[in-house]
Amino acid sequence: MTTNLNPRLVLLGGGLAAAVLLTTSSIAGQSGGSITGIVRIDSSGSLPPLETTVDRKVCGDAIPDESLLVSGGGLANAVVTVAGVKAPAAQGGAPMLVNKGCRFVPHVQIAKVGSTLQISSEDETLHTSHGYAADQRSLFNVAIPMPGITISRPIDRPGVIRLTCDTHPWMTAWILATTDRAAVSGAGGEFELTDVPPGTYELRAWHARAQAPPQQVTVTAGAAVSIVFQATAK
């Protein structure tokens, strides 16, 4: 049996199919929305350098105080978390802490619970990386005598980890261990969380020396929602 197809119908059908495919593809690509924003703080600006007390041949006389970095009213190193939204596998990458110039680099980072912190040094001096839980319980304290050694410690529970060096007491760093979607604010306080599933969530901002009230945010597919946190120094 032979069927004669109307060329107009064929074109119409093909067009419809293409439209459906494109629409489906577009929806798949925009299944989540994004949250962008800024963490602001009413603060005059950054703090004076910290004077070193020991090991000045290696560390110098002073190092920058990174505990409250403000640029144009924006607060750096704030961790913004979407409560209840699971972090993607790659969030934050492998957490790393480098003792560099008698500072911890990075000063603030997020780490997924279940990941492994890699600790190393670039300084020709003895550093220790001493992690404390929020309740001041010591979690680990490893000695790193020289560059070229990498030491691992598990991040096995959620919470804030404060890091200090017991041989250079001005050194501090923070790790926020979480299972939630999170981002660290940049130098101007800006942050972005992409591909957040549609829904209404509580958005929280954490900073070692500042606080901001949590906010409700509603995310819709394919759209970006903008948030401003107004933080005050603790």
Add this chain to the structure above:
Amino acid sequence: MTPRAIVPVIAILSFASAARAQVSGSAGELFTRLCVRCHAEDGTGKVAVPTVKTEPMDFTDCRIATPEPDADWALVVAKGGPAAGLSSEMPAFGDALSAEQIAGLVSILRGYCKERGWPHGNLNFPRPVFTEKAFPENEVVVLPALSHGADRGAGFRLRSVYEKRVGRRAHWEAGLPLESPARAERELGVGDISLAAKYVIVDDAARTAIVTGGFEVAFPTGSEQRGLGSGTTVFEPYAAAGTIARNTYLQAQIKLELPARDTWDDRELVYNFYAGRDLAARPDGWTVGVELNGANRALAFTPQIRKGLTRTGALAASGGVRVPLTSRDTQQVRWVGYLLWEYLDPVRSRP
């Protein structure tokens, strides 16, 4: 901390990761680079600009530096202070240094005690239930014992002992027993209170051998009529010794019990031998052992197990059962044990 064998030092440190052993230098150079910052060049822990909140221990104080075995010191260097109940500001070097390097550091820090005559902590072996320890201690020990069998009723004894070191090599102790003997009529009361002293005669750290002489006197404070005491003063000279062979603790004691009344008729030769091993080289680890206990011709054996109850090892407990081998018509089965507290050591880890 709790005494343990020397040999497991290497085993303790075997966890160190592949990143270790990149640090080079002699033990002395490593000590200068890694330890002096906090512990000071002279080992006193007093530095011009301290960077830690907890003042490090004074290695030159022999009372502090001598009683614990090398294994405990190596454990702290490798795993950090909390591994043995000390400050968490003491970091773990086990990922960066080899076992040999850590042993070298331990050797240096132990050398800060310059006074002669202090017995080495490697001779401080775990306490058996019956065999007297040769090493002097600062401890409070509570020893319960429940006996039954031999066609008698059940008896109970709870003996508390306070021990205090005196000087470098001696120790004195006082014992207070609470007795409830196995008799038809139930009695409960204070038994014969004892006083004792001992002195380390030989201590050879290189050969891991220690010999102690002691003398105990039990006074007739317990009622003989109620079965709580012997009714006479008993003099008990003894010798105790200990060593390690193939990771096994070997301890022995021989004692003569001489009652003031009918001294030679009622004299008793008491002898105890103990062999035991650590299952884990940690202050809160398990130690299993067995004793052979004799009194004249009556023989018994006592399998036992001991465990440190805290990370510091300041609290420990032991339990076992003494089973008659001979003279079963007169010897009872005894469930025995102890709870000890090393009262100069921290019970809990510091933050």
